Amino acid sequence: MADGQPIYRPKHGLTRWLDSRLPLPRLVYDQFVVYPTPRNLNIWYTFGAMLAFFLAVQIVTGIVLAMHYVADGSLAFASVQNIVREVSYGWLIRSLHATGATMFFVAVYLHLFRGLYYGSYKAPREIVWILGVLIYLAMVATAFLGYVLPWGQMSYWAATVITSLFGSLPLVGDSLTQWLWGGYAVGSPTLTRFYALHTLMPFVICALVALHIWALHVVGNNNPAGIDVAGEQDTLPFHPYFTVKDAFFLSLFVIVYAALVFYAPDALVSPDNSSPANPLVTPAEIQPEWYFLPYYAMLRAIPFKLLGVAVLLGAFISPLFAPWLDSSKVRSCRYRPLMRWFFWGFVAACLTLGYIGSQPVAAVLHLGVASLPLVWVGRCATLYFFAYFWLVMPILGRIEVPDPTPETIAQPVLIKEGAA
């Protein structure tokens, strides 16, 4: 891509033969060995590699689970117990998969927030960003489908609540819901089709990931300074500099993963899911997994169901428009003194919504003498979530005076070194 990048020269007969037919080694060399990467990437840029790792973990563990799991309403719960109790290291595979989903979402949220902070969605990376949001949406769908499969109480009722949302659509609502269910309620046919889709989705994600990386490598990485790469002095080859950096931070992340897998495998699972699905008994509190709690809070904050569904849909697709909503010429929030505050406000709104989603719907916040129903806090946070995209992004870029950005990427790095 950049001038002066070393050129792949096959050394052996076999690689020369391959290079003129299917130049895979050349692709790897160009894209993952000498690929010029901005030298100032920080820890927040290591989550892309982590996501690739967790996608692989989920697929490998998922295939092994699929060898033992039975997608039938009367057998699913027992088959999971069979995996945990009888299959060799089945308890480990299952825990790696369930906890893997949690780590996958931790990484994707940090990756997304990083993209928002450093303006990675802005030109020329619009398509990288859109593909990224689509990957996230595919992950949301996969995780929801997967959560239903153990067929515990929370699986069953989560499926009921979420699929019932389609019932709010005018005219087609009821028929659409029954079509999804394969019956008049969530049941064995629903479970079986969710299983089929859950095993399909990872491959959709793989395809999107390939496009995401392709698009990224066409335009090159953004970086914390948010300025374009000016020349060779601004970049380092991907290998060994970024392979070793990614590997180190991935290893730290995997320590957290292992600690959860081995010491708290059920910490993030509702106890209700250890009871088999029972259509006649509704759990006292229905709650999604932690990574859906902000959306759940939005849904519950809206008193009208159809509007709630529209808000949910809006929350999922609003980020897709970010590249055209943000009017600022400067990418990185490092040089946007106002946007920085709004960004952290956005993070706070998401965390607040997550907290509210984890509380009973009628919960009240007591502040001294005043008491504030959480549902109102949720409404404010929901408004802010949307305002961030549809008001702050377009308006702030026009009124904000950005700090001066550095001339080149190498400049602040070199200055820092000179000072040290």
Next chain:
Amino acid sequence: MKKLLLLLFALALAAPALATAAQPPQKQAWSFNGPFGTYDRASLQRGFQIYREVCSACHGLTYLKFRDLAAPGGPGFSEQEAAAIAHSFQVAAGPNETGEETDDNGVRLQRPATLADVIPSPFPNQQAARNSNSGALPPDLSLMAAARKDGVDYVYSILVGFVEHPPKGVKVKEGLNFNPYFEGQAIAMPQPLTSEAVIYADGTHASLQQEAHDVATFLAWAADPQMEQRKRLGFEVVAFLILFSGLLFLSYRKVWKGK
């Protein structure tokens, strides 16, 4: 659409409707707490004795097999002991040499259980279970310690929490029993354990607290039989990862030196 609204309303009402919400369970010090905790084998064996002599009258243990009693990380029975325990249980037999599955009275033929058999449930199906328990369904206990918040403390608290006379102003329906740790505080199960409900084979004094402690330990193991293996392997994996991260950090420093 109505369904979901109803559901959401049910959620909204859930908290106030259960005005008699359960008391939080009593926290106990368990031998298996913490990253190096293990099950107390003697307690597991006593707990199994209680399950067998008391609980098994109504509750199944569907996901456990007799051989689990002799598995590593479990109650620590020898294979012979577990086989002897299995032999003392009767399970449905296969067809006999003349192809019959029932005797002349239509009763299913029985045989002694083997190590490979699932611990038999007291009732053939849910309907039979409800019929014998005034309509209430005694839940399976294999996962009880996982299926409730603070499961093992919950099991302990329920077992020691029965009060003969409910506090003033609390009405308990006919056929239910007051227990402050149960959701709604009225439970269909009558008090199952009392002091000296069993005579422990190992001579331990069978106080109510001791019995509850032992059976809760047993159910914790039943719900999580690989806990010891899991923690042991976890220690090795985490220790390896920490060393590995250290090496990666040194490589990272070396590669990036001067950059």
